[in-house]
Amino acid sequence: MSILQVHTLSKYFGAEHIFSGVSFNVARGDRVAIVGVNGAGKSTLLRIIAGEESATTGAIVPARGVRMAYLAQESRFDEGQTLRGLLDEALEHLYHMHREMTTLETAIADTNHSEWAERMERYGDLLSRYEHAGGYDIERTIERILTGLGFDPAYHGPMVLAQFSGGMKTRAALAAILLSSPDILLLDEPTNHLDLAALEWLEYFLKQWDGTLMVVSHDRYFLDRVTTRTLEIAHGRLDGDYPGGYMKYQQLKAERMEQMWKQYQAQQEEIARMESFIRRYKNSTLSTQARGRERRLQRLKEGWTGGSGKSESMMSRPEQQRKLSLALQANQRGGDLVFDFERLEVGYVLPNTQHITLITIPELELRRQQRVALMGPNGAGKTTLLRTLVGELPPLRGHARLGSNVQINYYAQAHEGLQMHNTVLDEMRRVRPAIKETEARTFLGRFLFSGDDVFKRIGDLSGGERGRVALAQLTLIGGNLLILDEPTNHLDIGAREALEDVLNEYDGTMLFVSHDRYFIDAVADTLWIVDNGVVTVFDGNYSEYRESQEQRDKKATTLVTPATPNVPKGTPTASRPTPAQPAVSKEAEREARKRQRRSEQLEQQIAVLESERGIITLALSGQETDPRRIADLAARYSVLERELQTLYDEWALVST
DSSP states (O other), X not given: OEEEEEEEEEEEETTEEEXXXXXXXXXXXXXXXXXXXXXXXXXXHHHHHHTSSOOSEEEEEEXXXXXXXXXXXXXXXXXXXXXXXXXXXXXXXXXXXXXXXXXXXXXXXXXXXXXXXXXXXXXXXXXXXXXXXTGGGHHHHHHHHHHXXXXXXXXXXXXXXXXXXXXXXXXXHHHHHHHTOOSEEEEESTTTTOOHHHHHHHHHHHHHOOSEEEEEOSOHHXXXXXXXXXXXXXXXXXXXXXXXXXXXXXXXXXXXXXXXXXXXXXXXXXXXXXXXXXXXXXXXXXXXXXXXXXXXXXXXXXXXXXXXXOBOOOOOOOOOOOOOOOOOOOSSOOOSEEEXXXXXXXXXXXXXXXXXXXXXXXXXXXETTOEEEEEOOTTSSHXXXXXXXXXXXXXXXXXXXXXXXXXXXXXXXXXXXXXXXXXXXXXXXXXXXXXXXXXHHHHHHTTTOOGGGGGSBGGGSOHHHHHHHHHHHHHHHOOSEEEEESTTTTOOHHHHHHHHHHHHHOOSEEEEEOSOHHHHHXXXXXXXXXXXXXXXXXXXXXXXXXXXXXXXXXXXXXXXXXXXXGSOTTOOGGGSOGGGHHHHHHHHHHHHHHHHHHHHHHHHHHHHHHHHHHHHHHIIIIIOOOHHHHHHHHHHHHHHHHHHHHHHHHHXXXXX
């Protein structure tokens, strides 16, 4: 069943064409990814669907009564708005239902009223919708979402949203729209500013959510886990509608492009044969056949359709997006030992000389040609560690000794190394003074800067364009140790893939911070994980790490489940097998919390049904005289009795 129809949308900004002829339907429950290069119009399309922007032509037709919620890339709030106030606004639809239900409960008591049946029907409908939307579990849902998105309790108080960081503002907006429980959820780069723990929580939440989703994201791992359909915006149009997530889209698109190229090349070969035949035999005894081929060739060029309905037309050369062209090499071989860490502590010194330690590395080595991803929650100190290693910050304690012949090339997350007043061309000359303008322009063309683009000021560029300038400098400078801080930020998927390719060919050493799990999988062979301020090492990439974590959790569960019934009551904890102790304790606590939550949910459900049963009992005790209404009430009473008995049995089970 279609929940949203998009008809022949076009969008122009002045004379600039963004896209046209975009049409598609979205079915209820669809999970749609919108992909394309930066500037293709993905976010514009999402804003038009959300009603935040108007199309030049075309129409958006949602199903009747559909509620949509939209997360923009940059969140803005009213002055003085608090987090709780924002969440209350998102829950207004539930509060409104609750107020109407309260009013109806009083009205239903008057069973002689002419509209009593209609009121009961309305009350039943509201009750069902309220319960389905989680109305009886609002506070726990709020806590779950805020905890999942990494909100410290300090944010729950009176602090206004204007005091939040950019990342926390995005999380606040995301929390609000998840709470609003819309029919269609429109998300524009929802993974921005989320650390890995929050990303994994959001993926789990969206996979469990039963609504319709449309999302723009450059996070390929995220798209694979939460979407089941992919729309590609390219060349100013909807260029493809593919079933499946990102990996399936890549496969199907490659197959489609291969088929299009085969058809195009076959037609070009056929045209070449016809042209050769025409030239050779136009004035010979085979002139009749030559003229026939000439007419067919003309029909191809004009896109002729015959009486049978069969069309012949000249195929256009299949269009392909311009891609970054990178090349990166270590300019000299460094020593086998790149960094030697000894009791290293990094962090900050406050004005009162107090030390704030963020990360401690007791003893660790970085070896030549290792590819290390530094992972950990936001605020853990990952960027601080990188800045310490490149000499921008002094260590608090200990040492990080650089190996012999090691030359560092550093890519900063916010591109602080770029001179904002310089042009793109100036920035190339700044790091390579001897480069000639013609050579520099040719070089910048590989990074998608063409024509007058090279004369744009760095300060006027978008985040993605600045990222491409920083990557261009990276390839010019060289170095045999790359230290990269979020190198995929602001890059579209094509640019990320190009960066992955060049880094996999790079013969030096890498230490990088990234939240892009797909990128980590493609590039890293080792993980340094910041856990409670200490770095631990895992040999492998992100997928291998997640698999090891899942295996560990399964093993812990296996240890707990069969062992628990066999432990006699009163057996001291210390006498149980030592390896299973932490798992038993953790699992038992988790199970107890789960049972407590379910018990409270059941009590709320029971209270609602008992209230309705009481109203019906009152009506059946003599206040109702209409035989048809009495029969309906009796039937509903029987259903309530069965439902309550089921809830009573489950409550007794989880409460013991």
